[in-house]
Amino acid sequence: MSKYNENPFASSHSLDANPFDDPPQPEVSRLEDIQRREADLERRETELNKKAEHIRTHGRNNWPFFFPLIYHSIQDEIPEASRPLITRLYQLWLVLLATLIINMVACFLVFFTDTSGGGSDLGASIGYVFLISITSFLLWYRPIYNGYMKEQALYYYLYFFFGGFHLLFSAYMIIGVPSTGSAGLIQTIRMFINHHWAAAILGTIATVGWIIQGIYQHHNAAGHSMEKAKAELATHGAKAYFTRG
Incomplete structure (x- = not known):
């Protein structure tokens, strides 16, 4: 009789537990x-x-x-697509700062190993550390940073203008004319010939640093930044210098 009182549609499994609960x-x-x-x-x-x-x-x-x-925050202020470029430019500026310091130390060693023009080299190299590091940050790195952050064409052209001066300065420092504050090629070769190894090695490192500056600055001047600035100028005309693109 009990079999007839059972619900034929009842499940044999208990419904007390929620089947959607985590185990x-x-x-x-x-x-x-x-x-x-x-x-x-x-x-x-x-x-x-x-x-x-x-x-x-x-x-x-x-x-x-x-x-x-x-x-200064590339992560927070620069659009994601442009962050790799600005990061490389910031790294380039850091390489410039390191190159200026190495160049100064090399000229300091030249001062003690070469009596002709050593004082001028040392004085000029110390001045470069402060002058070039500050002006390069303000005149070409910060403008391109602001250009990508604010999308204003004026900043791109400031970067190209002063970036050109930086390119010329890098070429000047690569040569390494005595008494100019550069431990470039000429100074480095002199140090190797006279067996002043410490000055020669640091001069070599400084020369490589200036070559990196020149190559990358030239490459970037013909890269995406120039294309973007040209596009803004073609689209907005002269007002692109002063207004948002």
């Missing part, structure tokens, strides 16, 4: 997941606190790190 996890796994999330939240909170403290102290300025004067 039960071991308690150890749940604890590790909670701890991982807590550590991630603490890390993010620490980063936010550091950024907030930095903004309270310096505003949004974050560059240079030892005395922030401007805000």
